[in-house]
Amino acid sequence: MTAPLRAGVIGLGMMGRHHARVLRGLDGVELVAVADAAGDRMSAAQGVPVVGSVDELLEFGIDMAVIATPTATHEELGLRLAAAGVHALIEKPVAVDATAAARLVDAFEAAGLVGAVGHIERYNAALQALRSRLDVGELGDVFQIATRRQGPFPHRVADVGVVKDLATHDIDATSWIARSAYASVSAQSCTKSGRPHEDLVSVSGRLEDGTVTSHLVNWLTPFKERVLVVTGVRGAFVADMLTADLTFHENGTVQTDWEQVSAFRGVAEGASTRFAIPKREPLVLEHEAFRDAVLGRRDDIVTLADGMRTVAVADQVIASARTGNTAYIRPTAAQGAAA
Structure with a gap:
């Protein structure tokens, strides 16, 4: 039996809480930790460890992560995940502008990682x-x-x-x-x-x-x-x-x-x-597509280049x-x- 993918969520705002909910019930995936500097004010983690930074999240040995933080932070967090060898689903918009988005595209392509954007529609x-x-x-x-x-x-x-x-x-x-x-x-x-x-x-x-x-x-x-x-x-x-x-x-x-x-x-x-x-639920379908892309089973995600x-x-x-x-x-x- 293949071990489940180890997943994390960065940001526990409204979308981050929904991502955590879906990941907790997604076949083939284990939500191992969530990260938010403000903590888990809405009890979204449901017993999953809560840490304050992406560096602490990486200590859990995650394979993939969702970035659900304000747009201005997407580039920095995405580049950090790419450097650590972690596949990422980044909420839309992927970055503050096309130049920042291009840097994310280049980083994930160079690392051979799957990068997706949360264009849920x-x-x-x-x-x-x-x-x-x-x-x-x-x-x-x-x-x-x-x-x-x-x-x-x-x-x-x-x-x-x-x-x-x-x-x-x-x-x-x-x-x-x-x-x-x-x-x-x-x-x-x-x-x-x-x-x-x-x-x-x-x-x-x-x-x-x-x-x-x-x-x-x-x-x-x-x-x-x-x-x-x-x-x-x-x-x-x-x-x-x-x-x-x-x-x-x-x-x-x-x-x-x-x-x-x-x-x-x-x-x-x-x-x-x-x-x-x-x-x-569209968010469940989005996560299934991202999971399967990470596993090499399909390629119909919204790519970083799309974003x-x-x-x-x-x-x-x-x-x-x-x-x-x-x-x-x-x-x-x-x-x-x-x-």
Whole structure:
């Protein structure tokens, strides 16, 4: 029998606590210790040893670790794990900017280690089903991918704004679903919460395959919304990432002779279908993929290079909002984003 992988978690904030919960019950993995300088205030460790630093965590002989600390610390902690020969799953965004992310990519590649990024929406059942249906041509040519990610202000996030914290979900998911990298972005943002970072952004963009994109993201809406809409030749798919529901609204094939109704509804309104799809917790699926990548069984994780490309686009979104100009994504930053 193969010994379980020895795992650790760095950071016991909201996401870190969820990572610890999943790792405690993951087959083939043993959570041996967690690290947080502030201790375990929410009793997330459940009897697992709690230490105050990554160096103390490494003394437990871990094979892999999750970094769930503020974004500004990701590079330093990731490089420390790479130097110690430890595989890492780093929460998104992978780093503060594309330059820092590139250093992580280089370090893990040089060490021959698995590095993954916690872009959890890739493991959302609705998005996985949507991507599979697009791959077999159920929608025909895709015209547009639009997302809305809105909700109340999260007091836990202090070191980045909505672009890095929230919009990176939609940037990654859009490019992944379309299998195409971003070519350009144009953004407007504002800050209404009194903090130094933006809390609302509206982004228009275009992928390299010509697909038009739109992302509305904010921390100023008194309800939570996580929606992705793909419009194409045969209709539109709507993925609700909160419920993992996927609905298809097809273009109608029946002509409406009643002129007033036709003018109101449009000539292309057809039937709507909500699909029955299996739903498992995305974080569990993310950890299974990371575990299996460490064991060499599969390679469908969100790689550090994927995370770097997403941050590179986010950097350009921020630059566009600051300057008012369209930002064009450098080809070197975009290559491979559609893998």
